[in-house]
Every structure is written in C-alpha cells, then in structure tokens.
Amino acid sequence: xxxxxxxxxxxxxxxxxxxxxxxxxxxxxxxxxxxxxxxxxxxxxxxxxxxxxxxxxxxxxxxxxxxxxxxxxxxxxxxxxxxxxxxxxxxxxxxxxxxxxxxxxxxxxxxxxxxxxxxxxxxxxxxxxxxxxxxxxxxxxxxxxxxxxxxxxxxxxxxxxxxxxxxxxxxxxxxxxxxxxxxxxxxxxxxxxxxxxxxxxxxxxxxxxxxxxxxxxxxxxxxxxxxxxxxxxxxxxxxxxxxxxxxxxxxxxxxxxxxxxxxxxxxxxxxxxxxxxxxxxxxxxxxxxxxxxxxxxxxxxxxxxxxxxxxxxxxxxxxxxxxxxxxxxxxxxxxxxxxxxxxxxxxxxxxxxxxxxxxxxxxxxxxxxxxxxxxxxxxxxxxxxxxxxxxxxxxxxxxxxxxx
Numbered sequence: 001x002x003x004x005x006x007x008x009x010x011x012x013x014x015x016x017x018x019x020x021x022x023x024x025x026x027x028x029x030x031x032x033x034x035x036x037x038x039x040x041x042x043x044x045x046x047x048x049x050x051x052x053x054x055x056x057x058x059x060x061x062x063x064x065x066x067x068x069x070x071x072x073x074x075x076x077x078x079x080x081x082x083x084x085x086x087x088x089x090x091x092x093x094x095x096x097x098x099x100x101x102x103x104x105x106x107x108x109x110x111x112x113x114x115x116x117x118x119x120x121x122x123x124x125x126x127x128x129x130x131x132x133x134x135x136x137x138x139x140x141x142x143x144x145x146x147x148x149x150x151x152x153x154x155x156x157x158x159x160x161x162x163x164x165x166x167x168x169x170x171x172x173x174x175x176x177x178x179x180x181x182x183x184x185x186x187x188x189x190x191x192x193x194x195x196x197x198x199x200x201x202x203x204x205x206x207x208x209x210x211x212x213x214x215x216x217x218x219x220x221x222x223x224x225x226x227x228x229x230x231x232x233x234x235x236x237x238x239x240x241x242x243x244x245x246x247x248x249x250x251x252x253x254x255x256x257x258x259x260x261x262x263x264x265x266x267x268x269x270x271x272x273x274x275x276x277x278x279x280x281x282x283x284x285x286x287x288x289x290x291x292x293x294x295x296x297x298x299x300x301x302x303x304x305x306x307x308x309x310x311x312x313x314x315x316x317x318x319x320x321x322x323x324x325x326x327x328x329x330x331x332x333x334x335x336x337x338x339x340x341x342x343x344x345x346x347x348x349x350x351x352x353x354x355x356x357x358x359x360x361x362x363x364x365x366x367x368x369x370x371x372x373x374x375x376x377x378x379x380x381x382x383x384x385x386x387x388x389x390x391x392x393x394x395x396x397x398x399x400x401x402x403x404x
Contacts (some may be wrong), residue, residue, distance in 0.1 A: 016069045018323065020046065022130065022331045023071030023140065026338070029129025030122055031074045036057075037118045039111040040077040047072060076111040089365065116357050123349045130335030131264060137328035138260030141252045141321060147259060151245035152188045154204075154237060161236020166215040168237055173245075176203035185239050190219045190266075194273050196233035197282060267332050343368070343375035 024046050025327040040060070047066035072196035078094050091112060107113045111122070126402045152174040157163040174182055177191050178201050192200065195217050202213045217233035251259060301368055339347040348371065352363045363371075 014323070018327050019329055020069045020071055021134065022327060022334055023135045025129050025331070026334060027072050027074045029125040029127075029132075033075065033125035033365040034074070034111065034122045037114060037122065038112045039114060039122070040107060041074060042077050042113045042219035043073075043075040045072050045075075065311055076110060079108045084289040091362065117351055120350055121355045123293055123346050123353070127338045130331045130338070134264055134328040134331045134335070135257070135260045137324045137331070138263050139253065139256045141328070142256035142259045143253055145321060146248060148246070148248045149184045150239075151247075152185045152239050153241050153245050156238045158236035158238075161234075162215040162218060163235040166202070166213040166235070167211075168202075168204070168213060168215075171206075171242075173205040174202055175205050175210070177201065178214040179203075188239065190270060193233050193286070194270060194277070196277075200235075219367050233358050249321040265330060267329065268336060271333070271336055342378055343371035344379065345375070348375055 027044065031041065034041060042060075043062045043064065045064045045066055047069050048071070049066045049068040052065045054062055056062050063213060078098065092108070094112060095107050098110060111119065154168050154170055154174070156170055156174040157168050172307075176182055177188065182188060182191075196219050197216065199214050199216050202215065204211050204213060204258075215235045217235050219231045220234050221231050222234075332340055338345050341347045341351045343349075343352070352368070352371075356362050361371055
C-alpha cells in the first residue's frame with residue numbers, strides 16, 4: 001500500500017504542479033492583455049471547485065485559489081456562455097442589461113464590446129503566454145546548463161535493418177539529411193521519427209569522402225522508460241560519438257535566448273508535421289499523450305532526476321532543471337492545441353472573430369451552437385484517443401488480460 005501511494009505521489013503530484021502552473025500562465029496571458037485594454041474582469045481562479053482562499057482587488061476582480069488543482073480560468077464580466085462570442089441578439093441583450101445596471105457607456109468596459117482587434121489579441125494572449133513561458137524556461141536552461149553537441153557518428157547497424165541495407169558503416173559521420181546540415185545526434189533521431197515510410201537521403205562523411213545513402217524508416221515497437229510501449233520509426237542505426245565528436249559551450253543570456261527560440265521553432269515544426277502525418281495516414285498517433293501519458297512522463301522525469309545523483313543538493317538541482325525542461329515542452333504543447341481552429345478553443349474564437357471582421361457581424365447563434373457541438377465532439381474524441389493510447393502504451397490491457 002505504501003509503495004502504491006508513493007508511486008501515485010510520484011506521478012500525480014508533479015503532473016498537477018506542472019499542469020496548474022502552465023494553465024495559470026495561459027490564463028494570466030488573457031488576463032493581463034484584457035486588463036491593459038480596460039476590460040472588466042470578475043474573477044481569476046487558480047484551480048476549480050470550492051474556494052480555499054480569495055480576495056477582492058481594488059478593480060473588483062476576485063482572486064481565488066480553489067481546491068482542485070487542474071489549471072485555472074479567468075472570467076470576464078458579462079460572459080453569457082462558454083463561447084464568449086455572443087451573436088447580435090445576445091450582444092443587444094447584454095448591452096441593455098449593462099446600461100440598465102450601470103448607466104450609458106458602461107458597456108465599453110466589457111469584453112464583448114471591445115474592438116475586434118482587441119478581443120483577438122486578448123484571446124491570442126493565452127497561447128502566446130505559453131510560448132513566452134517556454135522561451136523564458138529554455139533561456140534559463142541554456143544559460144545554466146549550456147549546450148552540448150554530440151556529432152552523429154555511426155557506431156553500427158542492426159542486421160537486415162534499413163540502415164544496413166542502405167550501406168551505413170561504422171565511423172560514418174552524418175553531415176546532412178535531405179540536404180539539410182546536421183550537427184547533433186538528436187536531430188537525426190527527430191527527423192527519422194517523423195519520416196516513417198518515406199525515403200530519407202543521408203549525406204555521410206566516410207574517411208573524407210562524401211557519400212549519399214538512402215534509407216526508409218520503418219515503425220518498430222519499443223519500450224521507452226518514460227513514454228511506455230510505443231511504435232516509432234527507426235532505421236536500425238546505433239550512434240556513438242568519438243571523443244573528438246563531443247563539444248560543449250556555455251551560452252550567455254542572448255545566445256541562450258536565441259537557442260530557446262530555435263528549440264521552440266523546432267518543437268512546433270515537429271508537432272505540426274506529426275499531426276499532419278496523422279491526418280494523411282502516415283502516422284498512427286502513438287506518440288500523442290493524454291492526461292495519463294503526461295502524468296507518467298512527469299513521474300518518469302522526476303524519477304530520472306532523483307536517480308541521477310543521490311546527493312540532496314544535486315538531486316534538487318536535477319529536479320529543478322528537469323522540471324523546467326518538461327514544463328517548457330508541455331507549455332508549447334498546450335499553446336499549439338489552443339491555437340487549433342476548433343470552437344471552444346482559443347483558435348476557434350479567433351476563427352469566429354475572423355468571420356466577424358469580414359462579415360461585420362458576429363457568427364449567428366445557430367452556427368456557433370453547431371460549431372461548439374462539433375468542437376466538443378472533436379475534443380472528446382481526441383481525449384479518448386489519447387487516453388486509449390496511454391492505456392495501450394502502459395500495458396493496462398495486457399495486465400487485465402492476464403487477470404482473466
């Protein structure tokens with residue numbers, strides 16, 4: 001029982017801490033831009049459910065902390081529904097009520113009566129805050145840790161693998177992939193994972209001679225310490241840097257900032273590419289994680305940081321750096337998801353505002369209602385799919401089958 005509770009704490013607590021922190025920053029992005037435009041705000045909540053502690057600021061906004069740490073939210077005055085995009089009838093009703101309660105002109109302090117460009121900026125500020133958070137975290141990481149590069153030197157190939165058939169040999173140095181220069185082993189792995197079934201051209205340096213080798217990555221099932229059992233694209237190559245292939249440099253804050261931007265761009269590009277490949281049937285979606293998968297990953301990186309060095313000081317430092325990196329990646333993911341053009345998400349709101357800017361009127365109520373139903377269905381389907389993935393990857397169905 002004690003072991004179970006310990007495992008639960010190892011997985012659940014880090015997950016809740018990271019999720020609540022990132023979602024709070026997301027909502028804070030909405031809040032700060034809204035306040036800059038003079039929007040009247042009723043509440044900013046960290047957590048959901050029953051209030052633990054709250055206070056009212058001088059502008060009439062309630063700041064509260066609730067007992068369920070699953071993120072948070074900001075509530076603008078006059079919100080009629082979850083869409084925050086009422087149609088013309090809804091706007092007229094809200095205007096009449098606000099004027100009756102607070103007098104003519106009071107409606108100008110309400111989100112729904114702000115110019116459309118201000119509303120769009122307020123909505124976009126949430127995902128923007130996620131990317132900004134990731135940028136800050138990566139800048140801190142690269143400033144503290146620096147940058148280590150391990151050149152992609154071939155150590156060997158698996159017999160019968162695409163790499164072996166392509167003609168890779170030990171000590172080959174990969175210098176470019178599909179015409180793009182490559183300096184680090186991680187870049188090779190990232191490109192291969194995103195290229196299942198597609199020919200990949202590798203330019204290698206073999207004793208000073210440049211050769212072009214072509215391999216087609218195939219999906220193999222592997223057991224990942226953090227992600228669980230997943231199918232990922234591989235070519236069957238092992239890489240091991242020689243002493244002269246390793247380089248390390250410390251980064252000043254400006255260089256660290258630039259490296260952070262580069263890392264965010266690479267992560268976004270990889271994520272968008274992967275989602276696109278799912279839609280065209282080139283990926284199965286195994287790498288998509290739901291709450292269970294994220295919680296397991298949080299527990300996995302926590303365990304790795306703890307096991308890296310038993311010294312309390314080193315352990316604390318490892319935990320801090322590990323969580324900074326993990327939080328940055330999750331923050332990017334939340335930013336990307338929220339920008340999807342699906343009603344109920346920020347991207348769906350921006351889509352509605354785009355229509356309003358062109359048509360000079362809000363989206364009709366019946367269209368919004370249909371859009372939100374479809375959006376909720378899409379989100380529910382995505383969550384079910386991701387959760388199914390999580391259960392499959394972590395062997396729950398195998399475990400249940402063994403009990404039968």
